[in-house]
Amino acid sequence: MSLKHGLLGLLNAGPMTGYELDRSFKRSLAHFWQAQTSQVYRELTAMEEKGWLSSEEVVQTDKPNKRVYSLTEDGEHELQNWLSASEADIEKTITVRSAFLMRVFLAGEMPKEELLSMLYDFKEKCLEKLDSFESIRESIVHYGAVEAHADRVKYWELTVMYGESQCHAAIDWVKRAIAMLKEK
Secondary structure, three states, X not given: OOHHHHHXXXXXXXXXXXXXXXXXXXXXXXXXXXXXXXXXXXXXXXXXXXXXXXXXXXOOOOOOOEEEEEEOHHHHHHHHHHHHOOHHHHHHHHOOOOHHXXXXXXXXXXXXXXXHHHHHHHHHHHHHHHHHHHHHXXXXXXXXXXXXXXXXXXXXXXXXXXXXXXXXXXXXXXXXHHHHHHOO
16 A cells, blocks of 8 residues: 555545545554655655645634645546556565564574563553553444445444454454463
8 A cells, every 4th residue: 555545545535635644644644654754745746646636725814724635536536547466565464574573584693582571572662552552442433423425334444443452453463472482
């Protein structure tokens, strides 16, 4: 997935400002795709140049002016094309590329206590990530309450289920890894 397609998908629900898009992205997609605010704004500019979105400046007297982005017909086509071409993405999703696992693989070159410490840290991060899914579910309920989004809730929930399953699998693995390393 690319950031631009995530933003197109969010804009498919209706016009938003850059701030609203950034906030919506962080509340809904960030559990499987991260982006900095500066990246969001860069992508919005690039997508507008490609004709995938249009924007309108809204003049405000009591606040700074804001720019509201809307999906164009070309943007809708791009989103639909991307959604239907997912075969390569499946392979990338099931193929693990992890610097952390590379360190574990090469850990025979380090003291076992150091590796155990790294594994305990990993376990804590996994537990924290698992806890974060509660706030994601709250966002799903919030955005799902909008009638236009009600039929999308189950798809959003599927990504949360995947993330939780991934965390549970990682926690199970790290518990077994720690037990294996503690054996004499």
